[in-house]
Amino acid sequence: MAAAHSLLHLAAPKPPAPASAHPPLGAALLRLLPARRPHRLVASCSSALPDLAAFPNPNGLLVAEPAEPAISQVATETELRENGPRSTRRTKLVCTVGPATCGPAELEALAVGGMNVARLNMCHGDRDWHRKVIDAVRRLNEDKGYAIAVMMDTEGSEIHMGDLGGAPAAKAEDGEIWTFSVRSFEAPLPELTVHVNYEGFAEDVRVGDDLLVDGGMARFEVVEKLGPDVKCRCTDPGLLLPRANLTFWRDGSVVREKNAMLPTITSKDWLDIDFGIAEGVDFIAVSFVKSAEVINHLKSYIAARSRGSDIAVIAKIESIDSLTNLEEIIRASDGAMVARGDLGAQIPLEQVPSIQQKIVKLCRQLNKPVIVASQLLESMIEYPIPTRAEVADVSEAVHQRADALMLSGESAMGRYPDKALSVLSSVSLRIERWWREEKHHEALELDDVSSSFSGKISEEICISAAKMANKLEVDAVFVYTKGGHMASLLSRCRPDCPIFAFTNSTSVRRRLNLQWGLIPFRLTFSDDMESNLNRTFSLLKARGMIKSGDLVIALSDMLQSIQVMNVP
Ligand SMILES: Nc1ncnc2c1ncn2[C@@H]1O[C@H](COP(=O)(O)OP(=O)(O)O)[C@@H](O)[C@H]1O
Numbered sequence: 001m002a003a004a005h006s007l008l009h010l011a012a013p014k015p016p017a018p019a020s021a022h023p024p025l026g027a028a029l030l031r032l033l034p035a036r037r038p039h040r041l042v043a044s045c046s047s048a049l050p051d052l053a054a055f056p057n058p059n060g061l062l063v064a065e066p067a068e069p070a071i072s073q074v075a076t077e078t079e080l081r082e083n084g085p086r087s088t089r090r091t092k093l094v095c096t097v098g099p100a101t102c103g104p105a106e107l108e109a110l111a112v113g114g115m116n117v118a119r120l121n122m123c124h125g126d127r128d129w130h131r132k133v134i135d136a137v138r139r140l141n142e143d144k145g146y147a148i149a150v151m152m153d154t155e156g157s158e159i160h161m162g163d164l165g166g167a168p169a170a171k172a173e174d175g176e177i178w179t180f181s182v183r184s185f186e187a188p189l190p191e192l193t194v195h196v197n198y199e200g201f202a203e204d205v206r207v208g209d210d211l212l213v214d215g216g217m218a219r220f221e222v223v224e225k226l227g228p229d230v231k232c233r234c235t236d237p238g239l240l241l242p243r244a245n246l247t248f249w250r251d252g253s254v255v256r257e258k259n260a261m262l263p264t265i266t267s268k269d270w271l272d273i274d275f276g277i278a279e280g281v282d283f284i285a286v287s288f289v290k291s292a293e294v295i296n297h298l299k300s301y302i303a304a305r306s307r308g309s310d311i312a313v314i315a316k317i318e319s320i321d322s323l324t325n326l327e328e329i330i331r332a333s334d335g336a337m338v339a340r341g342d343l344g345a346q347i348p349l350e351q352v353p354s355i356q357q358k359i360v361k362l363c364r365q366l367n368k369p370v371i372v373a374s375q376l377l378e379s380m381i382e383y384p385i386p387t388r389a390e391v392a393d394v395s396e397a398v399h400q401r402a403d404a405l406m407l408s409g410e411s412a413m414g415r416y417p418d419k420a421l422s423v424l425s426s427v428s429l430r431i432e433r434w435w436r437e438e439k440h441h442e443a444l445e446l447d448d449v450s451s452s453f454s455g456k457i458s459e460e461i462c463i464s465a466a467k468m469a470n471k472l473e474v475d476a477v478f479v480y481t482k483g484g485h486m487a488s489l490l491s492r493c494r495p496d497c498p499i500f501a502f503t504n505s506t507s508v509r510r511r512l513n514l515q516w517g518l519i520p521f522r523l524t525f526s527d528d529m530e531s532n533l534n535r536t537f538s539l540l541k542a543r544g545m546i547k548s549g550d551l552v553i554a555l556s557d558m559l560q561s562i563q564v565m566n567v568p
């Protein structure tokens with residue numbers, strides 16, 4: 001299995017890195033050119049399924065356990081098949097699917113490597129392309145028993161450059177005068193000219209503003225405005241990539257003029273959302289959220305259209321306005337993403353780490369899953385190993401106990417998608433094992449989140465169960481939950497053991513797959529709790545995930561009960 005392999009790999013002494021790896025600043029720009037040309041890259045893939053008898057134990061080490069001689073008659077073959085192979089890693093992994101990973105074999109390799117959620121970025125590709133990926137993920141779930149959720153990420157109305165007339169990139173040199181124009185051009189573009197997608201651009205900018213491409217990969221100063229054309233002098237040379245994001249800065253902050261009035265959800269986004277609802281995606285991530293209203297609006301739209309099948313709405317925190325209205329946005333949403341790519345282009349970079357920490361904490365308090373995204377392993381777009389600094393960044397996000405980590409370009413168009421995923425997985429497992437070894441239980445005081453009395457009971461049951469789990473060092477907590485709420489309340493307490501969550505709904509199961517520590521299974525509940533317990537024990541014993549004698553805690557949201565017992 002990829003995770004265990006790379007765990008060993010990280011622990012073993014490494015041969016010296018090739019001289020070209022992790023080049024200094026200047027070369028870093030050059031390496032972007034081939035790396036960001038999507039179609040050149042082909043991911044390695046493996047269609048091998050992991051050995052069902054070999055699973056990471058709660059400490060994250062791979063242990064080969066003999067398969068049960070005979071699967072107990074209470075866990076049916078169907079349940080085993082539909083619940084597929086599982087891992088006990090607590091931190092969840094989101095992979096952006098792109099040209100490097102869209103084939104069935106490449107997707108299966110990501111599934112084997114531990115992908116919990118597949119993300120589709122609607123900025124790229126057409127709907128047919130996205131539909132094929134969704135179908136392939138669904139087939140993997142049905143045929144192999146995975147519960148991989150699909151997250152659709154909207155394009156939103158960011159300001160970006162055009163597609164450079166089909167060129168893969170353009171180099172801007174120091175002192176050159178470039179024209180940024182709102183006119184549309186027939187290809188080929190005039191020399192030193194780029195198109196800007198936002199019509200108000202030429203009105204909004206002022207002479208003297210700084211224009212940043214991709215948060216600073218190249219920098220220009222506005223020197224002259226001529227109707228639709230804005231003449232800019234290059235002050236930091238760099239590469240311009242197709243559809244690169246643009247921000248303009250005045251007196252040390254990002255300028256928000258009429259561009260602040262751009263809609264969060266554009267007419268193209270609404271069509272994509274209709275597509276997502278029709279395809280039954282599990283999450284919709286909304287780009288450049290500014291207020292809670294847009295989230296409420298989308299949620300009621302989904303409720304009216306999707307007839308029962310619930311789609312969770314994730315707010316991407318990546319603009320200045322989202323920071324001003326952070327708490328009400330998160331309260332309105334079903335989860336949040338720290339979208340550090342655009343966030344780092346809108347606020348000074350040195351503010352990003354503390355804001356990440358604040359968002360992760362707030363989401364935990366409010367019981368909303370949180371994803372830390374962008375550039376976690378950026379160098380792995382081109383190189384087979386990460387930088388030490390990237391490993392430290394991933395460790396920090398795991399240490400903050402974020403629900404999930406996300407790959408973007410690394411999995412969408414990088415050369416080493418599987419290796420990048422395996423680094424996320426092995427670093428997560430290693431940090432998680434470290435807590436257990438050091439008995440670093442979380443001491444975070446949690447405020448009440450439930451408004452109803454019955455909700456408060458569930459909340460208290462989960463807080464007590466998590467405390468008991470840590471104090472008694474139990475091997476696992478079992479939670480039986482219809483809508484998933486009790487499982488998420490338990491996940492919020494971050495108990496230091498695997499949480500096996502059983503639900504009778506396949507879509508709830510997929511949504512729970514984004515949340516910290518939850519290992520969701522589908523089970524047809526019976527009214528008899530004893531029978532539910534026994535069926536799940538034999539299901540997990542057959543998978544080598546628990547064994548006779550293990551100490552476990554079982555919770556149910558139907559009975560609002562808590563039990564401590566040894567596995568028979
Ligand atoms: N569906 C897709 N089709 C083609 N290329 C894609 C797709 N999804 C992602 N990519 C590539 O992967 C890169 C990184 O993905 P992501 O971070 O999601 O997008 P962006 O860089 O536009 O914010 C993109 O810039 C693009 O080159």
Ligand SMILES: C=C(OP(=O)(O)O)C(=O)O
Pocket residue numbers: 121123153287318338339340341342343373374408
């Ligand atoms: C995740 C992000 O959004 P996108 O990749 O869609 O720009 C980000 O900006 O960090």
Ligand SMILES: [K+]
Pocket residue numbers: 121122123153154155156287
């Ligand atoms: K997007």
Ligand SMILES: [Mg+2]
Pocket residue numbers: 287318339341342
């Ligand atoms: Mg973004």
